[in-house]
Amino acid sequence: xxLVGGRHRCEGRVEVERDGQWGTVCDDGWDMKxxxxxxxxxxxxxxxxxxxxxxxxxxxxxxxxxxxxxxSCSGMESELIHCEQEEDVFDCSHSEDAGAxxxxxxxxRLVGGPDHCKGRxxxxxxxQWGTVCxxxxxxxxxxxxxxxxxCGRAILTQRSCNKDxxxxxxxxxxxxxxxxxxxNLQDCSSGLWGKNNCTHDEDTWxxxxxxxxxxxxxxxxxxxxxxxxxxxxxxxxVCDDGWGENEEQVVCKQLGCGESIFLSAKARRNFGLGAGxxxxxxVHCSGKEQSLEQCRHRFWGYHNxxxxxxxxxxxxxxxxxxxxxxxxxxxxxxxxxxxxLAFLMLDLIPAxxxxxxxxxxxxxxxxxxxxxxxxTTPSAPQQESEHSAYTLLSEPSTPIIAWRYELxxxxxxxxxxx
Numbered sequence: 120x121x122l123v124g125g126r127h128r129c130e131g132r133v134e135v136e137r138d139g140q141w142g143t144v145c146d147d148g149w150d151m152k153x154x155x156x157x158x159x160x161x162x163x164x165x166x167x168x169x170x171x172x173x174x175x176x177x178x179x180x181x182x183x184x185x186x187x188x189x190x191s192c193s194g195m196e197s198e199l200i201h202c203e204q205e206e207d208v209f210d211c212s213h214s215e216d217a218g219a220x221x222x223x224x225x226x227x228r229l230v231g232g233p234d235h236c237k238g239r240x241x242x243x244x245x246x247q248w249g250t251v252c253x254x255x256x257x258x259x260x261x262x263x264x265x266x267x268x269x270c271g272r273a274i275l276t277q278r279s280c281n282k283d284x285x286x287x288x289x290x291x292x293x294x295x296x297x298x299x300x301x302x303n304l305q306d307c308s309s310g311l312w313g314k315n316n317c318t319h320d321e322d323t324w325x326x327x328x329x330x331x332x333x334x335x336x337x338x339x340x341x342x343x344x345x346x347x348x349x350x351x352x353x354x355x356x357v358c359d360d361g362w363g364e365n366e367e368q369v370v371c372k373q374l375g376c377g378e379s380i381f382l383s384a385k386a387r388r389n390f391g392l393g394a395g396x397x398x399x400x401x402v403h404c405s406g407k408e409q410s411l412e413q414c415r416h417r418f419w420g421y422h423n424x425x426x427x428x429x430x431x432x433x434x435x436x437x438x439x440x441x442x443x444x445x446x447x448x449x450x451x452x453x454x455x456x457x458x459x460l461a462f463l464m465l466d467l468i469p470a471x472x473x474x475x476x477x478x479x480x481x482x483x484x485x486x487x488x489x490x491x492x493x494x495t496t497p498s499a500p501q502q503e504s505e506h507s508a509y510t511l512l513s514e515p516s517t518p519i520i521a522w523r524y525e526l527x528x529x530x531x532x533x534x535x536x537x
Contacts, residue, residue, distance in 0.1 A: 120160050120199060122219055124175025126373070126409045127267075128302050129163035129221040132172035132179065135199065137186050137206075143172060143179050145188030145211035146218075152194035153202065154219045160198045164222030172216030174375055179213045190217075227267055227304050229325060231284040236270035236327040239280050242291050242304060244312050250286040252293035252317035253278035259299035260307060261325045267303045271328025271412060278323060285319040293317050331412040333373065335432065337390035342376035343433040345390040348398050348411070350419050355396030358424035365406035366414065367432050373410050376434030387431040397422050397429075 121141070125131030133144045146169075154166040172179070185208045192202035225243065232238030240251040261273035280286070293315035297307035329351060338344030347354045367379035400422035404414035 120157065122157070122161065124177065125220070127223055129158065129161060129223050130170075131218065132175040133157060133217045133219050134179075135186055140184070142184040142186030143213060144190060144217040145185050145208060146171065146215045147188050147211060148191060149217040153190050153192045153199070153217075154221070155194045156192045156196045156199050156202060157219045158221035159196075161221070162224065164224045166219070166221055168218075168220035170218040170220055170375065172218040173214060174377055175218060176372065179216055181213070183213070184208075185211050185213065185216070223267070223269075223303075227264055229264070229268065229327075230286075231280075232324075232326070234329075236265070236268065236329060238324065238326075239284055239286055240264060240323045240325050241286065244289075244291045247289065249289035249291035249313075250319065250322040251295060252290055252315055253321045253323050254315070254317060255294040255296055255309075256323050257297075260295050260297040260304070261327075262299045263297045263301045263304050263307060264325055265327035268327065269330055271331045273325065273327050275326035276323070277325075279320060280322040280324045284322075284324060286322050287319070289313055290315060290317045290319065290322075331410060333370065333411055335370075335374070335434075337431070338433065342371070342374060342435075343390075344431065345393055346370060346430040346432060347393065350396075350398050353396055355398035356393035356426060356429040357402060358397055358400040358422050359428045359430045360422075360424060361401050361403055362430050365404045366402050366411070366430075367434075368406050369404045369408045369411050369414060370432065371434035374434065378435045380433045380435055382431070382433055386433075390431040392426040393429045394426065396420065397424055397426070400424055 120136070121134050122128065122131030123134050134141045135144060136142075149169055151166055151169060154169050158164065158166045187204045187206055188208045188211050189205040190199065190202055191204070192199070196202050227240070227242050228248070229235060229238030230241055241248045242251060243249075256276065256278055258273055258276055261276040265271065265273045291312055292309045294310040295304070295307050296309065297304070301307050330349070332349040334347050334349075334354070335341060335344035336347055346357045348357060364379065364381075371377060371379045398419055400417045402411065402414050402416040404411070408414055
């Protein structure tokens with residue numbers, strides 16, 4: 120069993136091994152009891168969510184099998200294989216891959232400092248906390264600790280504590296060697312647990328920046344809006360100098376919001392201007408980072424921008440649910456349940472004989488109710504949905520437009536012509 124594509128080893132798409140091959144789990148009937156068993160089997164903390172496996176990239180390969188479906192656990196099993204399940208999988212594709220989200224178990228901590236991101240390094244072994252010797256310790260190891268604790272970047276590592284901050288009890292680790300890319304300190308090489316010649320005069324002290332967080336504000340969901348980051352307890356915006364697709368993909372991934380969607384400048388302005396601090400500028404990501412914090416950028420607060428250059432964006436995940444919801448006289452309709460995305464699609468959907476106009480629902484304060492034409496046919500019925508959503512109207516007598524969720528991203532990226 121493993122979780123793939125998440126921010127840490129206790130979150131991601133669920134994959135199981137059968138006969139030497141890894142495959143996914145169908146999410147039919149998948150619930151928190153099933154996730155509880157996954158978390159227990161992997162030695163993670165409490166179950167916190169049942170996300171779709173499609174949120175985690177890279178997606179499962181097309182030739183990778185969906186190995187089990189219909190999983191039903193009581194929540195008390197020690198391993199997923201002990202739960203009821205069907206190995207004869209049918210009618211289940213990778214769009215239905217199951218995901219799991221668990222807390223990270225507490226195996227490392229910083230104590231004796233002003234908050235949980237600064238202090239003496241301690242690790243838990245055999246249900247007892249002990250210190251870490253300075254022998255072999257460096258900034259790469261400090262980076263791993265800061266990341267594991269959900270703090271910001273490592274900014275200081277002292278190879279010995281002063282007398283007021285020295286620990287007591289066992290000295291569990293020494294000769295710790297990390298690359299800086301490990302998910303937790305236990306993945307780094309070290310000497311044998313409890314076998315060293317160190318004293319508490321050599322206890323290691325680490326300081327990390329405050330926890331890094333980000334959010335999208337001004338949109339109608341947490342996956343859409345103006346980007347803000349948290350630094351020193353204060354929210355501030357991000358300048359768009361050098362900002363592009365890679366950076367947006369990292370933000371969407373960090374928020375658990377799927378893929379990013381290209382927005383026109385006009386659409387970005389709808390989220391409004393920020394106020395106060397501009398924390399980041401010249402951000403550069405490869406797209407592989409799990410957090411925007413891991414991307415290169417200027418020092419915090421250094422920039423040559425104003426709030427007209429604030430980054431604003433929209434991600435696909437959790438925003439869109441498409442369903443053909445019925446036929447009315449002379450027109451077929453497709454309901455788009457997220458108004459923000461539908462509004463942004465104006466620049467993205469190609470005009471064609473099937474898609475004639477978009478008309479906003481009546482329940483959105485502050486938004487224009489003027490229909491926007493997507494084709495030149497003047498006979499299109501100008502009808503507004505009674506729901507809080509946009510409605511795509513097809514030409515009278517044409518078949519209902521069969522929009523499917525799995526095709527939407529291709530549509531938005533311009534890979535479909537109609």
